Amino acid sequence: MPALRGLSSAVARGVAGFPFDLGTSIGALEIGVIVALFLSGMVSVQAWQYFNRSERDHILVKSIVAVAWCLDVGHSIVICHTIYTVTVTQYGHPELLIQPPITLDISILMSGFIGPLEQGWFTYRLWKLTHSPSLPLFCAILTLTRFIGIIGLSVFALGRPNLPDYTAKAGWLIEFILLISAILDATLVLSLCYYLSSWHLDKSRVLHKIVTQIMTWTIETGLLTIFGTLGCLITFLTMKDNFVYVAFFVVIPKLFTNSLLLSLNARQGYTEIIFRKNSGASAAFSQVQIEMAHLQSGMSAATSPSISLPLDTYTSSRLTVQDPTLGNHLSVDGYNTNWMSLRESKLDEKN
Incomplete structure (x- = not known):
């Protein structure tokens, strides 16, 4: 050897x-x-x-x-x-x-x-x-x-x-x-x-x-x-x-x-959180509009006060989800882009 x-x-x-x-x-x-x-x-x-x-x-x-x-x-x-x-x-x-x-x-x-x-x-x-x-x-x-x-x-x-x-x-x-x-x-x-x-x-x-x-x-x-x-x-x-x-x-x-x-x-988890049950919410309609800003632009599409987050979405159509435990409707507009600004506004309750 x-x-x-x-x-x-x-x-x-x-x-x-x-x-x-x-x-x-x-x-x-x-x-x-x-x-x-x-x-x-x-x-x-x-x-x-x-x-x-x-x-x-x-x-x-x-x-x-x-x-x-x-x-x-x-x-x-x-x-x-x-x-x-x-x-x-x-x-x-x-x-x-x-x-x-x-x-x-x-x-x-x-x-x-x-x-x-x-x-x-x-x-x-x-x-x-x-x-x-x-x-x-x-x-x-x-x-x-x-x-x-x-x-x-x-x-x-x-x-x-x-x-x-x-x-x-x-x-x-x-x-x-x-x-x-x-x-x-x-x-x-x-x-x-x-x-x-x-x-x-x-x-x-x-x-x-x-x-x-x-x-x-x-x-x-x-x-x-x-x-x-x-x-x-x-x-x-x-x-x-x-x-x-x-x-x-x-x-x-x-x-x-x-x-x-x-x-x-991990971006897929962001949209999953949006539709997750929110036990502390009030019995009012809550609309979350996801307004897209193109990859090349740093400006929010919203004209009202909003929160700009580095989020992404995979959806390309409008989705409406109803939480049966709350009677709330959650509407999400999804577009093809990589960054979005999120704005949540309260609407009057509808019968």
């Missing part, structure tokens, strides 16, 4: 000054790839659900989802090639880990395109919510900064430096990118929740339920990427001489894509 004896010898002496350990090198990378592939399966399922439920979405939104799914598949292919190379092709030669396969460098480049899709989408939602350019512009600048940083990091990695040179010369850029990403995700989550919670919706149970649900989904999807990014940053700062941070890095793009698709597919 010369290969195993050579492997044991390499483990004992380390690899080019790096303390080599199977668990924190190849083992960590394998775990990261397994988790990433599991999340990639979730991405494919969500993409299938999206294209089956939102055929009337704007072509731009459909294109974003299609590009995100294609990038996710490509990312899965290159990380699978990476783990195959280090566990099969390079078996018995751990010293070769000092220069990872080029497909790992390509995965860095692909992650640079995946992240801005999710962060740009939530930045756009923030702009539609606030109608103020200052905070969305700040988030857009951070998104662009992260994208440029990833491109620069990818170019350096494709130059095929060894790991000691890579961490020594580009370590500051890795830390900067991860820090910027965490700050951006936290800013988006906190800002969206702040503006949603700033409305006084005590008299509108329907809107209150919708806003509460949006805030919950925003926090949940935002925490996915925040925790992943912070995990990568902490492990890079504390364990640069192994592959634990690489395991986080291959998972982060999957978290971005899942977060994007979760936010899109």
Whole structure:
């Protein structure tokens, strides 16, 4: 068993000054790839659900989802090639880990395109919510900064430096990118929740339920990427001489894509909340008019005071639902668009 004896010898002496350990090198990378592939399966399922439920979405939104799914598949292919190379092709030669396969460098480049899709989408939602350019512009600048940083990091990695040179010369850029990403995700989550919670919706149970649900989904999807990014940053700062941070890095793009698709597919729940039984409502007719604003426009279609929410609908016709326990009629006008403003008005009770 010369290969195993050579492997044991390499483990004992380390690899080019790096303390080599199977668990924190190849083992960590394998775990990261397994988790990433599991999340990639979730991405494919969500993409299938999206294209089956939102055929009337704007072509731009459909294109974003299609590009995100294609990038996710490509990312899965290159990380699978990476783990195959280090566990099969390079078996018995751990010293070769000092220069990872080029497909790992390509995965860095692909992650640079995946992240801005999710962060740009939530930045756009923030702009539609606030109608103020200052905070969305700040988030857009951070998104662009992260994208440029990833491109620069990818170019350096494709130059095929060894790991000691890579961490020594580009370590500051890795830390900067991860820090910027965490700050951006936290800013988006906190800002969206702040503006949603700033409305006084005590008299509108329907809107209150919708806003509460949006805030919950925003926090949940935002925490996915925040925790992943912070995990990568902490492990890079504390364990640069192994592959634990690489395991986080291959998972982060999957978290971005899942977060994007979760936010899109969750829109179906908004319309479900509208028709849910509201036990505290009065016995009066309540009409909820969903007036659409086109994707390119940030203005509400309502002329009276209204609440602009980043909601979407799948319906294309008028629906009237009667709650048999209350005798109330709930009318909803649905149109083909991606953003809408919600207005609730009380009507006189009719016999």
